[in-house]
Amino acid sequence: MIDDITLGYLILLFPLITFVVNGLFLGNKCAKAAAIFAVICNGLAFAAAGTLAFHYFSSDFAPQKAILFDHTFIPFIGDLVARIGMLVDPLSVMMLVVVTFISFMVNIYSIGYMREDRAAGRFFALLSLFSFSMLGLVIATNLFQMFIFWELVGVSSYLLIGFWYHKPSAVSASKQAFILTRFADSFFLLGIVLVSYVVGSFDFSTLNSLSLIDFQKQFINLGLVTIPKSEALVLGSILIFTGGWGKSAMFPMHIWLPNAMEGPTPVSSIIHSATMVVAGVYLVARLFPFFAICDNALTLIMWVGAFTMVFAAVIACTQKDIKRILAYSTLSQLGYMMFALGACKIGQVVAVTGWTASTFHIFTHAFFKCSLFLIAGSLIHQVGTNDLDAMGGLGKKMKLTYACTLISILAISGIPPFSGFFSKDEIILAAFQGHHYVVFGLALLTSGLTTFYMFRLFFLAFHGAPRHEGVKAGHVHEDFAMTLPIAILAIPALLSGVLGKGIFEQFFVPGQLNVPQLVRLDHAEWLPFVAVGIAVVALVIAWVLYASPWAKVQRALDESNRSGIYKVIYHKFYFDEMYYAVVRQFIFGGIARVARAFNDYVIEGLLAFTVWFVHKLGDLVRFAQAGYLPFYLGTLIVGVLLWRFFGQLPL
Template sequence: MDYSFVFLILLLPLFSFIVLGLAGMKMPHKTAGLIGTTSLGIVTALSYYTAFCYFTAERGADGAFATLVPYNFTWLPLGQLNFDLGIMLDPISVMMLIVISTVSLMVHIYSFGYMHGEKGFQRYYAYLSLFTMSMLGLVVATNIFQMYLFWELVGVSSYLLIGFYYPLQPAVSASKKAFIVTRFADMFFLIGILIFGYYTGSFSFSFAGDVVMADGTAPFIPVDVMKAVAAGGFILPTALVLMFIGGAGKSAMFPLHIWLPDAMEGPTPVSALIHAATMVVAGVFQIARLFPLWVEYAPGQMSIVVWVGVFTAFYAAAVACAQSDIKRVLAFSTISQIAFMMVALGVCMPGHHGEVLDNHAQLGFMASMFHLFTHAMFKACLFLGAGCIIHAVHSNEMSTMGGLRKYMPVTHITFLISCLAIAGIPFFSGFSSKDEIITACFAYSPVVGWIMTGVAAMTAFYMFRLYYGIFWGTENKELHAHHTPHEAPLNMTLPLIVLCVITVGVGVYTTIAGFAGWGGSFGSFVTASGAEYNIHFDLQVAATSTIIAIISIALATYIYKGEKQPIADKLYRTFPKLHRAAYKRFYMDEVYMFVTHKIIFRCVSTPIAWFDRHVIDGTFDFLAWGANEAGETIRPWQSGDVRKYAVWFITGTVALTLVLLCI
């Protein structure tokens, strides 16, 4: 199959960004939006066509999908360690093309209604195109250095989109916070890349020479992992852990999570695009891309991924239970769900001989990638639904909502379906993927399995707390009297319907397939090796997680559905400090402010600044003063008076003569 067309998947959004960035302000709003949306529509069609051709192509003798590199060229030749740019197609990169293009297209269409009349509409669509191109370039990268280049472009794009409302100080602060925190994490990513490249002699993802160009030639030098192993057994584990820190920053893992909730200051469609489906899963994708190295050369360090993910999932779920801003609830939900994906990758362990992955490892990898796909769809639907709600009531706070199901039926149904999906109810997509993750966790450790089951129960609880607070509960009649809520226009509700259809369709198919045991047609797309893997639900785990989810939903219904909520009020009065701590995110922002201002700035930066001003600057000021004074001192020597020159000449001659006589 000829995949020469795939370069258009990157070129079209880049072209859209350049056109809208240079000439967008001279265009009508509708024209700029049509250019951005049309280019993404074509990119989406090309992505789906690429996936169709790739997954229907003939497999290898072992049943695995091929890894193809239609394009690869040397950008900066540095001896053997070259910086290459190219496009690589394998199961997870093709799946990510589908996820990114689908969600981005829905956001482009949705933004026609949500951003209508906004100042900077053309600039907004230019930023969307840049972000989409950056994320697409990241997932099809042929080597770690190319991934890093697009990784940084994603960071720049998120900075621009989060700070879109730049006249507002909270938006500016949030964009700077996101940029600084992720850049700090990316420093470790870069150090890990440099260590990896130095000791292995390559930045490529080819670990065994199994990646080939369309013409059958090798596109780049395979990684010489044995060279790194010979240099010391700690080299590859160290590089991988450092790169994981970069991924943890991008995916908002604790303690580098603090930027994501504040990033909600950007437009709501941006939240759906960046913080639900694409940017925040970049860290998960990085671990998945380097998964063969983790399993083979750093299996012990995978426990770091597991426990960081476990703690993050629990922490974020606990905070989400106390938030009142609907976008912040969804933000912490995103952090928790991304942690689920990280844990699923971390619990993967090599087979008995350390050479191949057993079913346990295949299950964890498949479950992580599967949850990445399903979560992208229903979480994007939730964020876009939140945008419709905010568009209707002009507020993010649940206290201004309540009873909206009567005014917004489409948003209500799509939001409910997405809540059922993330809660893990059978026949919705979240059930299939989350159940597989929990099964893999139990295979790794019963402790991890029960903790993640508990987090899944918390997820169902806080999502239905959110659902009842928005669509049921006490209607704010005073506010509604001034502005009656109404359903969003079709260009905003259509993306919700499309994402819901995907959520339900994938959920029904995979639930039936999982119980019937013929789910390999999906599982093989996202296994670590790309080989056939059938989804088989563990009935005990599935039943337990489903029962716990139903109990959690019932508890949320009992507490929050009515117009009055005496139980919630009583709990708040009984545990005010705990509620306050959860609402304040357990004071993590205050901890960061204390560490930066009281310790780093006062105890480190202030002495360094004093040393710089008084010692460094003082030394150079002294040298300048000395040179100036010396010049002033000897200036009379160059007065032009011949008599003074004669005196100095005679004096010097006499002095030199006396010295010579003494010698």
């Protein structure tokens, strides 16, 4: 039997080998061989992760933490050492299973999706690099290791979003994602430097066991000011959260995520379900005890998540691009996860129910969101457009896809007994138990909006008369390689909630907290009925508007019938336009232009003058050494005159 340490190495090794072999050898010669190799290796990585999870949760050791391997990477000053290791606890084991399983499914799906693409070999190599980067992130034992793989995730996403580099829109989207997340990551890095300087360690175990009381009488000099170390830690927590803020695309750093849909659909699927955007939520969950001791950090996290949740859901109700609807859906669901972590703070005490609910939703969301994106790619592949207005009538042509879509949409809508019901209701309950009643109301509202826009997508795509010539002519069919992973994902989309609830309640706790905790909380047994009732009402509204016998679909799709407020929401409150105006007019046209002018006329001018002056001085010196008699006589006469009018020369 393979021991757990070997399994830990294999989980990382399989996707890394896939990247190297496909990137250097198979990808350039045979795309089909590269695809098969990628599927096999990612399948083996999932098998290793599943075996490790079984060993861990079936042992008496869970839910304790263990480090399978640990190696010194860079020794800094004193006891500050950066290490590379593998942390095993319920949160990391869950993420290992999710990332490897989703990667396995996406690789199978990509065999069909990328079949005609000439660069498919490169695609499979980059996809495995993406998986390797996320796996390295979730097993990190310290902030330094996490940041290394955090940046690898960013580079991988840049390469995959801009995979079709011949498309200007894809190139623009990849640069936008890269620049915006790097902007947030700069604060993350600054927070790591500050916190490690104060504490003297990068390790999560050390940071999560801190108490601010120990640092209140100690001071740190930050250059211009001297502040207590306790305040420096609070500042560091905000800076670290800013990295997750950008990576999980929370408002106002959200605009890169919908635009990232320019990449291949399998990329969208893995980004939204198990890798890049989940990293920010994972960061907050991993450092939850540290954030809990920092005043108002959890409150900030809660409100950022809550606003993003409802903001993205409202926009999703109006979008026509099927992938953008799902992108804004992801933003909204990430808002759920983020605010649940922040809602744990109740005055000066903490209730950990929100932490458990958030991590549970990471788990269930991965399956139905991956499935929905793969379904969207399958529809686009058959119809040739992302536009919902051009779809319709696909239910009769793609029956298995229809059934799987219905399962995933019921899951994200929180309808029992589908998976989303168990995790989303726990999040809403956490807001109620924490007495955050405004956030609680927003969560219920967003739950209804989610059901509405998802069933709007479902009815417009699968029901009604066909609105596309290819569908009318019967050219639509289901590709086996693309439909197989969709069918497999439908199983956890249906069952992961009911099967995982007991495991999460038993094993998933954030660890020892150095703040007062609430143990007993009201269960609010009426809440699931209210949440499901709101979802059912939203479903009925969507059916009446888009699928009922008296629904006027063509009129609903006619842009001339849309009100002014609808157009504002459809254009995402013109936030993208404001962003581009600020970037292009203020930053590029203002600050950058002034900086360039200063560089051109002051810096480069000073350098040019220095070069000219030195050059002329050299000419003068060279001329003085040339033995030219008139020059010597002239300088002698000038010297005599200067001596005559300005004083005598010393003897």
